[in-house]
Amino acid sequence: MELNQDNYENDLLLYIDNELTASEKAAVALLLASNPKLAQELKALQEVQLKPEFVEFTDKSSLYRFDEMNATLDPTFKKTLYKSSSNNAKLIDIKKIYWATGSIAAISLSIFFGVNTLLNQPKLQQAELVTSIAPVKNNVPDNLTNILKPIEKTQILSENHPQSIPQNTVRNIPQSNQIIANATLPIIASVTNNDQSILSKETLNADQTPTMVESSAITVDNTTMNSTIAVEQKIEKEIFEEINTEDNDRVIYISNIELDGDKFRGITRRLNALFKRNKSEKNK
Amino acid sequence: MTDIAYNNAVDQYADGVYRFIVKNIQHEEDARDIVQTSFEKLWVNRDTVDPLKVKSYLFTIAYHQMIDHIRKVKKYTMTDIYETTAIDPVxxxxxxxxxxxxxxxxxxxxxxxxxxxxxxxxxxxxxxxxxxxxxxxxxxxxxxxxxxxxxxxxxxxxxxxxx
Structure with missing residues (x-):
């Protein structure tokens, strides 16, 4: 490196800025030693250099940071904390569905068993009733037993309502009268027409007569039967009274399981209270 | 960069960064704010900053913060500085x-x-x-x-x- 009037200033500046290589520095130092003018120039430049000055940033503790201050959670654990509105809605929906299905199932079961128990009670009574009727029926004369059978059937079908029995008996009477009327009217008409036809009609009439007799017999017998049916009704009432005891009021039949009604009601009340409480909490 | 390395950087460079800024803007409080912001950024980006270039990173951040500050303030005058700093009885x-x-x-x-x-x-x-x-x-x-x-x-x- 050769210093001259044009480039010495630049090299001196690089020299004070410590931007020269070791060899360049040595060359400048050699030149400065032999050239006092250059040394003075260097001194002038060094004077405008800023001397190291200590300036303290007080309260460095305000800058200190520790990992504990910014403690981060494990990403996998963080994922468990993530929430989104759509997921929330789904969760609530599922819960609601569970509750809804559960409650529907409970209600349907209770209705099913409740209806079953209600239906079972009359059936039991009917079964007992039929057996109780049996000995009474034996006392009735043999010629009436055939007529009794249909009446019994209607009685059982009509669930032993006392009012329905006379209605059924009354219905039987007009029906038999209609048979008589239908049988007699053609005979009167046929008398004016043919002898043969009369004969044939007579035979027909002869055929009809037993039924007439029978139907008339029914009307006669029905009057006598009313008294026997009335007796049966009394027996039925007594049977009902025997079945509907106070103990049975408490008993609830769920399928074949016998439960204490009061206890069952207590459980249902508690369940109701629980549902109400949950509802009020959700509303809050 | 660990928290220990960061706090070491505070000890090593906070004074230098502060001196650089306060000599430039001649306002201690603003200089402190700029230093605070610079170190805050270093802490946030401590995992991405090259440990060998922490000092230059701090000065870079501080310098650009200072430029923004000067643009915002625009009240920078020489006379005010020398009224406060030139007092020396000796x-x-x-x-x-x-x-x-x-x-x-x-x-x-x-x-x-x-x-x-x-x-x-x-x-x-x-x-x-x-x-x-x-x-x-x-x-x-x-x-x-x-x-x-x-x-x-x-x-x-x-x-x-x-x-």
């Missing part, structure tokens, strides 16, 4: 020279001032200064040389005036 020829130089430095433009401060106080080379101030190495060299000659002329002028 008369010393060396001290007088120092004050004259400081006065001359504060009359430089903000870029030249930062270049001189980074060069003389922090000892950065042209390349490093260029990285911090977003300038090319040759620009840094030219600007610093121009600032030095400007200061020399100013000082010689002042010395001649006082003599």
């Amino acid at each position: 008369y010393q020829p060396q001290h007088e020279l120092r004050q004259t130089i400081l006065k001359a430095i504060h009359e430089l433009n903000p870029t030249q001032k930062s270049l001189i401060l980074l060069k003389d106080y922090e000892g950065y080379n042209y390349q490093e200064i260029g990285e911090i101030m977003n300038l090319s190495e040759s620009q840094v060299k030219v600007y610093i040389h121009r600032a030095r000659l400007q200061l020399k002329d100013k000082l010689s002028h002042l010395q001649k005036a006082s003599a």
Whole structure:
């Protein structure tokens, strides 16, 4: 490196800025030693250099940071904390569905068993009733037993309502009268027409007569039967009274399981209270 | 970068960054705020910052924060600074020279001032200064040389005036 009037200033500046290589520095130092003018120039430049000055940033503790201050959670654990509105809605929906299905199932079961128990009670009574009727029926004369059978059937079908029995008996009477009327009217008409036809009609009439007799017999017998049916009704009432005891009021039949009604009601009340409480909490 | 390395950086560079900023803007509170922000950014980006370039990272952040601050404030005047900093009851020829130089430095433009401060106080080379101030190495060299000659002329002028 050769210093001259044009480039010495630049090299001196690089020299004070410590931007020269070791060899360049040595060359400048050699030149400065032999050239006092250059040394003075260097001194002038060094004077405008800023001397190291200590300036303290007080309260460095305000800058200190520790990992504990910014403690981060494990990403996998963080994922468990993530929430989104759509997921929330789904969760609530599922819960609601569970509750809804559960409650529907409970209600349907209770209705099913409740209806079953209600239906079972009359059936039991009917079964007992039929057996109780049996000995009474034996006392009735043999010629009436055939007529009794249909009446019994209607009685059982009509669930032993006392009012329905006379209605059924009354219905039987007009029906038999209609048979008589239908049988007699053609005979009167046929008398004016043919002898043969009369004969044939007579035979027909002869055929009809037993039924007439029978139907008339029914009307006669029905009057006598009313008294026997009335007796049966009394027996039925007594049977009902025997079945509907106070103990049975408490008993609830769920399928074949016998439960204490009061206890069952207590459980249902508690369940109701629980549902109400949950509802009020959700509303809050 | 661990928290220990970060706190070591605080111990090592907080004073230097603060000096660089406070000598530039001549406002202690604002300088403190800029230093605080710079270290906050270092903490946030501690995992991405090269541990060997922590100091230059801090100065880069601080420098750009300072430029933003100067743009916002625009109340930067030389006279205010010297009214507060030039008070020294003891008369010393060396001290007088120092004050004259400081006065001359504060009359430089903000870029030249930062270049001189980074060069003389922090000892950065042209390349490093260029990285911090977003300038090319040759620009840094030219600007610093121009600032030095400007200061020399100013000082010689002042010395001649006082003599």
